[in-house]
Amino acid sequence: METFDTQAQKLYIRSYELVQDFLRAARQNKSQGPSQVHIPADFAAEFFRLVDKVNLGLMEDKDNFYGYFLFQMSKEIRFDISSPTGVNFKAAKYVIYFNPVIFLTLTLKQMETTIKHEILHVVSLHLIRAKELRGSCSALAMNIAMDITINTYLDYLPPYATTLEWVNLNYGLKLLPFETFEYYAAKVQTALDLLEEAGEATEDPGKNQPAETAYDPEKTHDIWQRSDPVDEQTLRGFTEKVIDASQKGSIPAYLESLISSLKSSKADLSWNLYLQRLMGSVTSNPKKTVTRRNRRQPDRLDLRGELKSYKAKIAVALDISGSISDEEFNQAVKEVLSIVKNYNHEILMIECDSEIRRVYTLKSVKDIKSRSKIRGSTRFTPVFEFANTKKLNLLVYFTDGKGEDELRVKPKGYKTLWVISGKGDRLSLKEAYGVVKKLDPIEIKTNEWDMIQVEKGGYSMNHQEKIGM
Incomplete structure (x- = not known):
């Protein structure tokens, strides 16, 4: 045999x-x-x-x-x-x-x-x-x-x-x-x-x-x-x-x-719990420095070394043409700030419809501005064109989901979390290039005064959450 x-x-x-x-x-x-x-x-x-x-x-x-x-x-x-x-x-x-x-x-x-x-x-x-x-x-x-x-x-x-x-x-x-x-x-x-x-x-x-x-x-x-x-x-x-x-x-x-x-594990995590997952896996951006030699080519004095910047760069896009209410959005942004408070972070707020209407920096609840009154149809591509130039770690996009069926540009180097408003049912894109979650009513346990005191200090590995399955 x-x-x-x-x-x-x-x-x-x-x-x-x-x-x-x-x-x-x-x-x-x-x-x-x-x-x-x-x-x-x-x-x-x-x-x-x-x-x-x-x-x-x-x-x-x-x-x-x-x-x-x-x-x-x-x-x-x-x-x-x-x-x-x-x-x-x-x-x-x-x-x-x-x-x-x-x-x-x-x-x-x-x-x-x-x-x-x-x-x-x-x-x-x-x-x-x-x-x-x-x-x-x-x-x-x-x-x-x-x-x-x-x-x-x-x-x-x-x-x-x-x-x-x-x-x-x-x-x-x-x-x-x-x-x-x-x-x-x-x-x-x-x-x-x-x-x-x-x-x-x-x-x-x-x-x-x-x-x-x-x-x-x-x-x-x-x-x-x-x-x-x-x-x-x-x-x-x-x-x-x-x-x-x-x-x-x-x-x-x-x-x-x-x-x-x-x-x-839950079959469908809520968007805010999923954001906690993503923050735990966000990597810091490397920063060039002349005070350290290049790790892989130490004999090349013309190549700069690198240090970690440890700042999470986050963009929050708001589709102002969609069906998400001011109350829903303000509550959701408070939750975003609460989640990222233990990270050294930088948040860009992007108001958009068929184009980008306004961009500003968000540090606390006090910085949230009244939404622009100019509202057109919805296109997702302009936000990704903008985001691709900003070396982001994460883009959180609040929308009713009704836009084009295909992005003209693909996201580069950052994670994307789509949050569909309670009145929306699905994302129109054939390929989302990220995770799609529904916006449900969220109970905010942290009061507004605590939110204003959102921590902007150093990044700590002790604050990282283990990502379960």
Whole structure:
């Protein structure tokens, strides 16, 4: 009887030949060549028999949760993903994908680990949470952040796996284990921005190719974007059902904690609680200085070093053409000031409709001005054109949601939180580039005198809120 390793090696050779045949055909006839690698039925059957053996090992292991979870997933082969495995949500099921050319180079234990890796992404709700950071963090920063949160829990990692130690070494960071995905994403994005300023940024590899033969951290989770459209509450509910069906015995403490966090978290945080989340992950802007040498190129005296400014730059945009009342808005701004008071912050108030009508600095409730009487139709693009020139950390946009269906410019380097007024129902944009929340009546516990005393002092790490799931 063939050993597992022998079977895997034979399958690898054949999968490699399938990719080479595809590439030759594509080169010979560029205009009418095949669009994807042909997968013979007998190859697929033999490959999934090997996957069943891997799953049998998961079932016999103390972590049999993963084996039961895998039983409930659909399985497909894709040669166009740049990691051994990938996952998304299709036809009311989680689907796990395998790229044989990468997957079959792993040992049995590493194969088990990469399957656990994908399941932990699902349990951690990364498919949902990654959408919330899209536009404010690059794909590379998000992929690195998600992978280091997951890989911290796993043994027998592939040699190219993204670990916390690797990230700290290669990006000059001092990240600690067991922080949240959002926290890591903000820190890694700052490091990537510094590399780009120094001219050391990696080249954009472009779109996925029809056949991938090597691991690429920038594209490892691209398959998530091919999930079927489904609302967050439905996906959470489905995930909980799969998790419940997978718990047949005791589970590791870390997994129990992740599951508990998923079940205890609210499906739809109010906008003000979500703003607290975002403030906890806002990164400070680097400030150039001649008193410190460049950290990455200390011998280059012509390059200035950097210090942290620790000032959160926030813009609050008010759609004056919308249905939000003065009372609603004044109450919401008080809540914004209350949330940011423990950060060294700078707030720009932007009044807008089809164009920007007025911009002023907001430090306390006393600075809120009566809204302009000039009111036109609504366009969101002018605010983003303005915001892109201000090196913001965060834009909070209050609107009834009725504007254009597509932004002419994309937000650059800052997070966006859309707050739809109580009379609005949805955002007209096809792509929000941020999180959309409803404006509900808010109970303000802090009185106006306390609000006037909003703290403008130094930034303290003790004030940062942990970001749950």
